[in-house]
Amino acid sequence: MKPMAYLDNFYHQFYGPETGRKWVFLHGLMGYGQNWRKIVASLESTERVLTYDQRGHGRSFQPEFGYSPEDYANDLAKILEELGWDKIILVGHSMGGRNVLNFATRFPEKVEKLVIEDIGPEGNPLAHEYYEYLLNLVPTPFVTREEARRFFFEDFIKTAKTRENVTVMANYFYANMAEKVDGTIDWRFSKKGIIDSVRYGRSDDRWHEVDALKVPTLLVRGENSKELSPENYEKMLASNSMIKGVVIPNAGHWVHSDQAQPFIEALKLFVGGF
Numbered sequence: 001m002k003p004m005a006y007l008d009n010f011y012h013q014f015y016g017p018e019t020g021r022k023w024v025f026l027h028g029l030m031g032y033g034q035n036w037r038k039i040v041a042s043l044e045s046t047e048r049v050l051t052y053d054q055r056g057h058g059r060s061f062q063p064e065f066g067y068s069p070e071d072y073a074n075d076l077a078k079i080l081e082e083l084g085w086d087k088i089i090l091v092g093h094s095m096g097g098r099n100v101l102n103f104a105t106r107f108p109e110k111v112e113k114l115v116i117e118d119i120g121p122e123g124n125p126l127a128h129e130y131y132e133y134l135l136n137l138v139p140t141p142f143v144t145r146e147e148a149r150r151f152f153f154e155d156f157i158k159t160a161k162t163r164e165n166v167t168v169m170a171n172y173f174y175a176n177m178a179e180k181v182d183g184t185i186d187w188r189f190s191k192k193g194i195i196d197s198v199r200y201g202r203s204d205d206r207w208h209e210v211d212a213l214k215v216p217t218l219l220v221r222g223e224n225s226k227e228l229s230p231e232n233y234e235k236m237l238a239s240n241s242m243i244k245g246v247v248i249p250n251a252g253h254w255v256h257s258d259q260a261q262p263f264i265e266a267l268k269l270f271v272g273g274f
Helices: 033-040 069-083 095-106 128-136 145-159 166-175 191-202 207-212 230-239 260-271
Strands: 012-015 022-026 048-052 088-093 111-117 177-179 185-187 217-222 243-248
Touching: 012 033, 022 033, 022 069, 022 095, 033 048, 033 260, 048 069, 069 095, 069 191, 088 095, 095 111, 095 191, 095 207, 111 260, 128 191, 145 166, 145 177, 145 185, 166 177, 207 230, 217 230, 217 260, 230 243, 243 260
Parallel strands: 022 048, 022 088, 088 111, 111 217, 217 243
Antiparallel strands: 012 048, 177 185
């Protein structure tokens, strides 16, 4: 494949035959494209799939500024233009769900079907403070990977006040540690980019985007989610007839990880099989 000037800013993977329907999956805050691997494995025999680390995340470029849903959505628009992909099935989890919501309202002609996983459009101007608190607990950089491991699975678990299971969060943070050029161990992502993503993504509510959706949309909620409340889930369904919903039992916020097979079955039903 010829070099892609804009896509080359992003660590990315293609799966499946080029003749298949085009899918793009966008991960959540502090995630990366490989978070979708288990889901993509069920599609790649017939579907053409793109996953990538979004800006500021994983191994992609980490600009100093530009972490609003509009910025993330503009990245996707440029990537699709470069690829020549006219229409896609678009899936986004958490922060990625907010980004795909913005994309679908601004570029509806590009979206065949939309899947929003476990995120609502409500605003919370103080939301970034929680992530700022957690990230600031971590005394990066670490001299060795063993030092990082010891911190997360001893000190962090004892002291961090987390909404989700603290051990799960410790594992998630530790997975985001990477060796830098100087040999130290530091965040794989842009710390400022993470905080700004929450700051700008949550600064205002985005109910107007939900109301404006003109593409068939599946809203997926984890039964035990603390992120998408039952009230906001129902309100989203009631606000736009284009939105259908599914609640997946025994799943938290990470629905596609907690209950991969039911998530895959929900996708299949929504798009008519694959």
